[in-house]
Amino acid sequence: MTNHLSRRGVLGLGAGAGGAFLLAACGDDGPNPIVNGGGGNAQPAATSYAGPNVALTFWNGFTGGDGPVMKALVDKFNAANPNIKVAMNVYEWADYYQKVPAAVSTGNGPDLGIMHVEQVATNAARGVVLPLDDLAASLQLKEADFSPPVWRAGVYNNKRYAIPLDVHPQGMFYNKKVLASAGLDPEKPPTTNDEYLAALDKLKTKGVQGHWASPFPFTGVQQFHSLTWQFGGQLFDEQATRPLFAEEPAVKALTWLVDLVKKGYSPKNVAQDADAIAMQNGKAAFNWNGIWNINTLNGVKGLDWGVSALPQIGTQKAAWAGSHNFVQFKQKANDPNKLTAGKVFINFISQNSIEWAKGGQVPARKEVRESAEFKALAPQAAIGSQIDNLHFPPSVPGIPDAMATIDTAVNEAILLRKEPAKALSDAAAKATQILAQNKKKYGA
Template identity: 60%
Template sequence: MNTINRRMMLGGIGALGAAGVLTACGSGSAGKPGAAAPATGDGGAKGYEGPNVELDFWNGFTGGDGPFMRKIVDAFNAEHANIKVKMTVMQWADYYTKLPTAVSSGRGPAVAIMHVDSLATNAARNVIEPLDDVAKALDLKQEDFADVVWKAGEYNGKRYGIPLDMHPLGFFYNKTLMSQAGLDPAKPPATADEYMAALEALKGKGIQGHWATPFQFTGVMSVQSLLWQFGGELFNADSSKTTWAEEPGVKALTWFTDLVKKGYSPKNVAQDADNIAVMNGKNAFVWNGIWNINTFKEKKGLEWGVAAIPNIGGKPAAWSGSHQFCLPKLKTPDANKSTAARVFVNYVSQKSIEWAKGGQVPARKQVRESAEFKALPEQSALATQVNDLHFPPPVPGIGDALAELNKAVNEAVLLKTEPAKALSDAAGRSDKILEANRKKYGA
């Protein structure tokens, strides 16, 4: 997916909590508005043999990954004569606004994709239904998936998401610029010392080697990765308090801000300018998402590589997102749709090697460990981080609190506020949001 579209996707974080329409979705029971449609009890494990049924499938795959999902949907439709999946694609920000309203009015889709940071909010407001029957019937277990992505699909003791993928941050580098600075392009820096030495070598050749963007995409993601590497956490164990202003967070934001102060990065880097500069031979290093693989492949003449995020803080860690399947609540129960939707979710989950080609790490271990996936060198390189990935906690409205961290990073990287103060001020605002959300969502 291209950079702009992927940024729009990530911009959905927190948008759901601000929509203000979710409370219209009632909890209800079977047969009442907002109730979960009854399933057959087998979670779709035995397939679907009922009458012809059409399933609306909503997602925000507007960029380069969209055709890959379309190919999977077409294959499913070809193999299931009695199920027709109709895929509707929209920008993620629009999606998160429209979905709850559509569910409330009875016009919601039968199947949807959701980011892990939005699952808890939707679950708390009864927009989506639990999927424990799917996991049980299809014999899906935690050991079938990376631990972190499996747990990310749970809220309040129930499963609301079936993991499809992980899209981690990775280290992309321009091999041509590395060679010009006397660095070995086959051995990208992997430690703090190696990284700083590489930046110094590049600087000696007049190259600002790591442009630090003050925006969420991908500056905030980089700072979060660094915070975890320094041994910190964004929030305490029950997410009642913000902890990013503690020592690990200060170290993380200081390191990132120093890229500007020490001349390894220009000041006031525009959105996406860091990535564009690498493709145009002006910047050597960028930390960007796995979706960037296909963006770089499209740039003719670009000699590049990708590796795991360098271990700057001492503990391997990287930011990641995840797309998870969810089933929106049906205002009018429909057992046929409910069963067919589960059949579709299981099908795509098992066929996710095609999805990986679009720039993703499959959530299922059997797909990640397949020869087909290992034949994708760039995706495989970033998949080595799978046990070191981090997601936001499954707490309703968590995106609203994280928006304050975005502000802190922006202020610090633009050299308007020192890292410690920026983080402390943002943490104070975040704590008030967390408290308000506990009352708002009844947590």
């Protein structure tokens, strides 16, 4: 799994730089006009394609271990559909989010692509991606076929612009050997706040700092998101007109993370990725990380590890997650054959997403997620058990830029440079300005 700004995965929330690349690449301050029939719903979607031969370009950012998995699915589709040839181009996510709007604006964009869910509304508002309501209707796809938060995340201005392929939630990874050395049951990881803190106390008596608090988006900011929702809070109001992450639930969430450092459960000044490496090397017991970590840990020789849903620290179950979504891009000229063939491709990959799951994902499609084959993928199934407790940012244009202010607050607080309430308050003031700017830029 690779991050849409850098290495490995899914920065998902807090992807301000990705948003900045996107806006700069578009080259103006308002929505792109729909030209030459490129916007609006395309022809009614079909489940099969019987038209003339077409060639489709499919862009994504799967530069890690997930790339070969998607390439194999593309090859499988091409073999089953001789009149459709899909060519896959892969870029680093940062490059991808810069290249796509620029290519679309010149009429040279790809036909199909993948977007992280928080990028969909921005691209919809700028006329980069096309509505897919017809595809959902023709395939009779509905919320119950996925899960409410995943399905709703692809809607902007009452139109669907994305079909979810997967979700990649945060889970709790743990080193079984370290737990056993502290007298803890390695087959029964903690599930509540009391159990978790008790485990950290036991580990501390053995000289182990059990949970390394990261001040970086990977993984500290994501943990802060999870905990804010667990304490009953939200990051923004539903329409993203104002930030809510400086209110009491979020302050509790960030305070909980900061207390890991203050109470000695975590070292100070944890470096990027050091929390994950510490768990692998037996220096820590727990690491709250994304599902992409499964592939990493499978490659660590001799490591006895497990993974579960996040423990419930607050008043309710919740977890951060990202989601890859299929989109179709605006074209200089509307080609009904290409649009129909593209929808057939999206449907095919969605239906065959069990193969994608094997690469370290949770399929968005419920029928795949509930299959015996997926349940046999024990780590993915454990993290996937959180499917209805996942949260995504509001489907509002420019939201990644406002989310980026949270990164700074978490960093300042966990590095003990500011108290949690002050760090969040300062960040919320900046986010308020960004939200107001976005409203002017994209419209109410």
